Amino acid sequence: MSREPFPEVSVPRQPPRARLRSTAAVFTTLSALAATSLITGPSAAEPFFSVPCALKRTAAHHSEGLDTWNAAYPRPARTLDAVMIFLSFPDWTPLSSPDDIAADHFPATSDFFHRASYGRFTLRAHPLRQWIRMPKPSTAYAIRRDWSVEQRTAYLRDALTAADRQVDFSRYDIVYFVADPDAPGVDSDATKVVNLDQPLRADDTDIRRIVTVFERHPPDRLVLAHETGHVFDLPDLYHRPVDGKGDWDTYVGDWDLMGSQFGLAPDLFAWHKWKLGWLGTHQVACVSARKASRLTLEPLGAGPDVPGAGASGSPAFGLGNGTKLAVVRTGTDSAVAFEARGPLGNDRSACRSGILVYRVHSGEASGRGPVEVIDAHPDTEDCWENSVYPPLADAPVALGERFTVPGEDVRVEVDGRTPTGSWTVKITPG
Structure with missing residues (x-):
C-alpha cells in the first residue's frame, strides 16, 4: 500500500565512489543520522513560472509552490528511463517471474502518465529479466509500514550492493527495487519512496531516491504511478488518522492519484x-x-x-x-x-x-x-x-x-x- 505516514525518511550516503560495493560500512556508521534527517528541498532551483497566481515554493516537503522547480527531482517533461530490479531472498523460492510482476505495473503506469501529460511525458520501463538474490532471509529485514531507519538502511545497503553487480545506474533516471511479493517477510503496506539526504554515487551517477516496492501480485491499482508521483516532487494528499482508524481520504477523496490510487477520478489535479x-x-x-x-x-x-x-x-x-x-x-x-x-x-x-x-x-x-x-x-x-x-x-x-x-x-x-x-x-x- 502506498500511503506514507510521514515525509519519506532520508538515508545518508557514503562519500563519492566509482561503485557501490563498499556501501556497507558507511550505511552502518551513518544510519543513526537518518532518523532525524528529513529533506526540505535543496537551495538549487530552476526558474519556472512567474505569473501572479503561481504560489512560491516553500521549504515544506513536496511544496505545492511552483514558481521554481526543485532541481533535486527529475522533471517529467521528456522521456525518463526507469530500471526495475527484482529482489529475491534465500528463505523463499519466487512463485512468479520478473516478467509477470513487471506486467503488473507496465504499461499501466506509463499509460497513466501519457494520458495525464497529454503525451508530453514518456516513462520508459527497463525491467530486469532475472531475480537478484539478497544476502539475508526476507524476515531478517523486518519490513513493515513504519519501518525503523536501521532496518531500512540494511535493506537498501544489501539491495544496492547486490544490484550494482548487474546494473549500470548511469543509464536510468528512476530506480525501482521490487521485492518478491510472496516472500514471508514482505509486507505490502511498506511500499514507499525513500529519499536520500545526500545522493548515493554509482557509476558516476547520483541516486537521490529509490522506490521500494513490496506489493502483492497482482498489486493495488496504480500504486506504482502514485509512488512515481513522489519521484516528481508531488505530495501525499490523504490524511492519516492519528489512531490509524477512520477515513484517510477526507482531503481530496477520489480526485487525484496522490490522494488515492483507488479513486474513481485519479487524474492529477x-x-x-x-x-x-x-x-x-x-x-x-x-x-x-x-x-x-x-x-x-x-x-x-x-x-x-x-x-x-x-x-x-x-x-x-x-x-x-x-x-x-x-x-x-x-x-x-x-x-x-x-x-x-x-x-x-x-x-x-x-x-x-x-x-x-x-x-x-x-x-x-x-x-x-x-x-x-x-x-x-x-x-x-x-x-x-x-x-x-x-x-x-x-x-x-x-x-x-x-x-x-x-x-x-x-x-x-x-x-x-x-x-x-x-x-x-x-x-x-x-
Missing part, C-alpha cells in the same frame, strides 16, 4: 499538471480578486488524442490546448483553483461531472493537507458503493449551479457547455 510542466501558462487563467471573469474551461482529461464525449455526445478530439485551470490567489501561500472534471482519460470512472473547486497551500507539507477539495454539495454524497470517500464524490459544481467558496467570498457559476464539451463559467469575487 490541473495544479499538479501545471507544476510538472504539462500545462503552459497560456492554459492557466489568473482570476482577479477585484472583478468578475467569464471563462471557458476545457475538461481536464481532454487532449488532442483523447476520445470522449462532448456536451451532446460528440467526440472530444481537438481539445487539449485551451484553458484548463482558473486560479484566485487568496494569500501569500494560498489559492483557490477551479477545473472541469468528467469521465475522460484517466477520469473515465468519475462519479460526477462539473467544476471541481479546491484550495492549495504551498506551505503545507506532504500528508498535511496541501490540497483540499471543497464540497459544493456538503449535505449529500454519491457513488457510495465504489468511491473512496462518498461525501466528496459529488463535490463538483454542476451545470446550472452557483457556489460560494466558504471563507473566501468567491462565487463560481456554471453557465453552460460548448458543443465540444468545454464548460463556461463565471467567477466573481466578493
